[in-house]
Amino acid sequence: MPQTSSSRRSGRWRNDTRRTAFGETPWDKPRPTSFTLDSGVSLRLVLLGETPWDKPRPTSFTLDTGVSRVKYDQARWTDDSDDLYEPLLSEKASKTVDIEDSPLPDDLTRDSLSLPDPAEPELARHYTRLSQMNYGVESGPFPLGSCTMKYNPSFTEDVAARADAAIHPDRPDSTVQGTLALCHRLQDYLGRIGGMDAVTLQPPAGAAGEFTGIQIAKAYHDHNDDERSEVVIPDSAHGTNFATAAMAGYEVVELPSGDDGRVDIEALEAAVGDDTAALMLTNPNTLGLFERDIEHIADIVHDAGGLLYYDGANLNALLGRARPGDMGFDVMHYNVHKTFATPHGGGGPGAGPVGVREELAQFLPNPHVRERGGNYEHYEPDHSIGKIHGFYGNWPVLLKTFAYIARLGDEGLRDASAKAVLNANYLAEQIEYEVPFGPFHHEFVASAGEQDAADAAKRMLDYGVHPPTTKWPEIVDEALMTEPTEGETKRSLDQLAAAFNAVAGDSDAELADAPSRPAAKRIDQATAARNPRLSWQALDDT
Amino acid sequence: MSDSDSHATGSPYAPQTAAETAAMLDAVGADDLESLFDVPESVAFDGEFGIDTRSERATRREVARLLGRNADLSEFLGRGHYDHYVPSVVDDLASRSEFLTSYTQYQPEVAQGFLQALFEFQSMLVELTGLDVANCSMYDDATALGEAATLSQRVRSVSGDRILVPEHLREGKRAVLSNYTEGPDLTVEPYPMTDGVVDVPALSDQIGDDTAMVYAESPTVRGVIEERLDAIGDLAHEHEALFCIGSDPIALCLLERPADVGADVVVGDAASLGTGTAYGFGLGMFVTREEYLRQVPGRLVGASEDAADRRAYTLTLQTREQHIRKERATSNICTNQAWVALRTAMHAAWLGPDGLVELAEDCVTRARDLAGRLDDIVGVKAPVHGRHHFREFLARTDQPASAIVADLAAEGFAVHAVDDHLVQVCVTETTADATDEFVAAFREVAK
Amino acid sequence: MSFDVPDDLRYLESHEWVRVAGDTAEIGITAFAQDELGDVVFVELPEEGAELTAGEDFGVVESIKAVSDVYAPVSGTVTAVNDRLRDEPELLNEDPFGDGWMLEVEVADESETADLLSPDAYRDQIE
Structure with missing residues (x-):
């Protein structure tokens, strides 16, 4: 960053839409017909019942019916140069302040501070423009498998922004009865939904929930003077499961999947024994398949003295149809930013409440909330594992969770899962890629076949939609792990399928060159990793 | 509008009309929604949660009624x-759905905006601390401290299992650290403080070659500005221990740069900028030296170029992380506090x-x-x-x-x-x- | 796609190659291995003087999306390390059998080389 007192780039006007997430101007270059998935066109097709897959598929897939459309793009202010899309804040306005005459002795203070110094109008424009180079759930379909990118209801933001929710965590219980009452009710709701007897809200994310759950399992075994050293995890599990077990000091025993994509019972029997502290499992699994032998699996683990841990990442498949507690799970975490529609926020915050069976409630994190004669209080469970978060976790996220669950209720939650499963099944039916494993629920894993799945994903960006999760789980070659969620209409699923199928028909060269339409073209990952530049200060070094 | 065209299904956010649902069921060859579930009878749930469905207005009223029980203090x-x-412009800009409803930036070509904002956040922490590498968030200060302790064990050339922490330490932080250090068999020991600051001679007696990390705070949990950070750092380094400083971003704008007093890692909570009180909702800062880059927990945003030779940003060095390295990852963290970091960067820039x-x-x-x-x-x-x-x-x-x-x-x-x-x-x-x-x-x- | 499998080398199933000349052996990873990994971005190798044990891992190769341990085809003492890989990990992609070599080792027990795969056997494995 320049150490000058002030630096500003000069601006200029330009008709420019390359800077939106998907905004190549049509007059920059001829727009390939296969890109024309414009809503009006496909809407017409759907209304006529003329879906393209009813007819022999043209070799070059197109939804273009030749309807000419007037495109409108906004004029945009841009002040970039040819070698970047948007200057950094530090490049737009920067200032160095010398620390002088501070109320502290000089030997306790720094000499100077150099940071961006935009005026509020510049700041507003900077972040607005950055937002326009970002794709969210409200931008379009977001079928990212395992991530449950469903619509985040606006009203929950207003709920979380309430002034009476903005309180300090160290207030006496008697002065935060509202917050404690709400937490208590959310504990209760989540317990009912998961079939669990007690729930802690403290873990700030799914992985933190896993860590909580495994620490609870460890405390349980320690309490019984039962030393166990291993956690068993299917090879198709989320990476967090393995990392969590290792973080808690356990050896990881990886369980190979059976040919049907489910837990291989024989392999499980061989893997589980006196050293098994827990088996971590998600159900439905990462292929979207329900582990039909779950009761048998639970028996095997319990007979060996281990606990059964439920990774709640895929709970959106089962709301009101099956509960982890009823399947024999002892501990589980909920991913509220998946199942209960709290926004992902570009990677977080989430929340990962953990539910347990009655006999494990004594190990829950400190503090827990309980009701006493109409009042609510914090208390420390008898054999608590201690704390997982410095305070009480991600409270604003928990508020949004409560609001979502309360809004939907029994009927809405059941319907959300039903429609999530319907949407996944419908979408899978419409796409050309093979889906080797079924019957799946809220998500399916298609194979890009001879194509490179990561390249196929980049090409989907050109068709205006977010791609699925790629190359995982590895049991499917060139995996396209797809989870449309309940939030898509039939029409948007048809458009999404059209994008999949257009990519399926594209050449390897077209895939390798993709994407061409998003704000940035294919980004060189290798250079980023070989020569890490992780700050604007590091940019000046090169 | 006939019933079959109505969107009024159970979930207000599942938009399929009855007619569409029927058409989709027909397309997949299913008789009804229930038949899509491959759940054995014996574990199927046929009960009710007993959670009433409310309107949006009723839900908001109910939350208002509940939270109304909080005293106004x-x-x-x-x-x-x-x-x-926190200025309004932060709420306004951070609420843009392109930020709020986006995912982790695994498709960087459609996430340049958030990536650049996180790159700017990392850069601000680099300026505040004088260290080279900031990740783009941990959950809070307590978990960041836990991660620092496990990092010290990974990077230290000689074995050591003692983590020394100040006697005056928030209990919540100590308790989280205790959980993080249990798996790797580290022990956490308090060292004495005198009149609000570190008792350096006592620390000198207590530290040894089996010390993996020394942690000190400025300001301390009691609000005291530590006066002998450099001496504490020297002590740590004499024993090849890592020196970790806990602070916050506002204090760092005025106090000595941690790099100038020998810090190897800086942790703390940065939510004091951008969020305000939210019942302990935090934003863990994690900043360290470049030599420990490959042992850093959490996500890192780096600069690169795209196929048009323009500067572009991407998550990088992901092989450190759980989705690739699994049980050998530097941490199990996946979901972080990215959106809180976005707010912090906005607030810092506004000021x-x-x-x-x-x-x-x-x-x-x-x-x-x-x-x-x-x-x-x-x-x-x-x-x-x-x-x-x-x-x-x-x-x-x-x-x-x-x-x-x-x-x-x-x-x-x-x-x-x-x-x-x-x-x-x-x-x-x-x-x-x-x-x-x-x-x-x-x-x-x-x- | 067929990959180069030089005839003067021996191989491990885990895709390392070894070039033995007297009591000295040069070690690297195969063209097939680098292709599977993709763009290599980081290589972690032992220092000179380190002892290798046949069959045990001695280093790590990282690409953007994968991490792979590298195993020792023979036991011995490391006499030279290809320092260029520190700044130019792409050499593993560009020239895996040449400039992308990793270590030179003084072989402890020459009889171990008998257990290694011949070029034909390795070719069969990767096809």
Whole structure:
């Protein structure tokens, strides 16, 4: 960053839409017909019942019916140069302040501070423009498998922004009865939904929930003077499961999947024994398949003295149809930013409440909330594992969770899962890629076949939609792990399928060159990793 | 509109009409929605949760009714969670759905905006600390400290399992650290403090070659600005231990740069910029030296170029992370606090360096002034420690601290009880207007 | 796609190659291995003087999306390390059998080389 007192780039006007997430101007270059998935066109097709897959598929897939459309793009202010899309804040306005005459002795203070110094109008424009180079759930379909990118209801933001929710965590219980009452009710709701007897809200994310759950399992075994050293995890599990077990000091025993994509019972029997502290499992699994032998699996683990841990990442498949507690799970975490529609926020915050069976409630994190004669209080469970978060976790996220669950209720939650499963099944039916494993629920894993799945994903960006999760789980070659969620209409699923199928028909060269339409073209990952530049200060070094 | 065209299904956010649902079921060859579930009868749930469905308005009313039970207090509270004024523009910009509803930036070509914002956030922390590498967030200060401890074990060339922490440490932080250090078999030991700051000779006696990390805070949990950070750093390095400093971004705008006093890692909570009080909702900072880059937990945003040779940003060095390295990952963290970091960067940029330095200086003078006013009250001594303070300080009261807290709550004010006759008071610009009433109330309850 | 499998080398099933000349052996990873990994971005190797044990891992190769341990085809003492890989990990992609070599080792027990795969056997494995 320049150490000058002030630096500003000069601006200029330009008709420019390359800077939106998907905004190549049509007059920059001829727009390939296969890109024309414009809503009006496909809407017409759907209304006529003329879906393209009813007819022999043209070799070059197109939804273009030749309807000419007037495109409108906004004029945009841009002040970039040819070698970047948007200057950094530090490049737009920067200032160095010398620390002088501070109320502290000089030997306790720094000499100077150099940071961006935009005026509020510049700041507003900077972040607005950055937002326009970002794709969210409200931008379009977001079928990212395992991530449950469903619509985040606006009203929950207003709920979380309430002034009476903005309180300090160290207030006496008697002065935060509202917050404690709400937490208590959310504990209760989540317990009912998961079939669990007690729930802690403290873990700030799914992985933190896993860590909580495994620490609870460890405390349980320690309490019984039962030393166990291993956690068993299917090879198709989320990476967090393995990392969590290792973080808690356990050896990881990886369980190979059976040919049907489910837990291989024989392999499980061989893997589980006196050293098994827990088996971590998600159900439905990462292929979207329900582990039909779950009761048998639970028996095997319990007979060996281990606990059964439920990774709640895929709970959106089962709301009101099956509960982890009823399947024999002892501990589980909920991913509220998946199942209960709290926004992902570009990677977080989430929340990962953990539910347990009655006999494990004594190990829950400190503090827990309980009701006493109409009042609510914090208390420390008898054999608590201690704390997982410095305070009480991600409270604003928990508020949004409560609001979502309360809004939907029994009927809405059941319907959300039903429609999530319907949407996944419908979408899978419409796409050309093979889906080797079924019957799946809220998500399916298609194979890009001879194509490179990561390249196929980049090409989907050109068709205006977010791609699925790629190359995982590895049991499917060139995996396209797809989870449309309940939030898509039939029409948007048809458009999404059209994008999949257009990519399926594209050449390897077209895939390798993709994407061409998003704000940035294919980004060189290798250079980023070989020569890490992780700050604007590091940019000046090169 | 016929029923079959209605969107009024069970979930207001599942938009399929009855007609569409029927058409989709037909397309997949299913008779009804239930038949799509491959759940054995024996584990199927046929009960009810017993959760009523509410309208949006009713839900909001219910939350309002519940939270209405929270007392309306002027909070003179801190100890790791602080209230600063957050400008409207931060709420407004951060609420843009392109930011709020986006995912982790695994498709960087459609996530340039968030990536650049996180790159800017990382850069700001680099400037504040003088260290080279900041990740783009941990959950909070406590979990960041836990991660620092496990990092120390991974990077230290000789074996060692002792993590030394100050005697005055927030209990929540100590408890989280204890969980993080249990798996890798590290032990956490407190070292003594004298009159609010580190007792360096005592630390010197306690440290040894089996010490993996020394942790010190400035400001401390009691708001004291540590005066001998460089000596603590020297001690740590003499024993090849990592030196980890806990601080916060506002204090770092004024205090010595951690790099200048030998810090190897800086952790802390950055939510004091951008979020305000939110019942402990945090933003863990994690900043370290470049030599430890490959052992850093969490996500890192790096600069690169795209196929058009323009500067572009991407998550990088992901092989450190759980989705690739699994049980050998540097941490299990996946979901982080990215959106909170976005808010922090926005707030910092809104203040600018002048505003940040001024805010930090106010944190020193406001605490000093309020301590002076409380010290004038009969039965109160403040500050307890004859040191420089940041935002907050201890006061000794003749009355039991628990009585002071309860009596002040009755008057509409909240402070911390730290020990039998010790209370802690924090003041920022958001409580400054209530200071006169607070002092008057304190005078009454201290009698 | 067929990959180069030089005839003067011996191989491990885990895709390392070894070039033995007297009591000295040069070690690297195969063209097939680098293709599977993709763009290599980081290589972690032992220092000179380190002892290798046949069959045990001695280093790590990282690409953008994968991490792979590298195993020792023979036991011995490391006499030279290809320092260029530190700044130019792409050499593993560009020239795996030449400039992308990793270590030179003084072989402890020449009889171990008998257990290694011949070029034909390795070719069969990767086809």
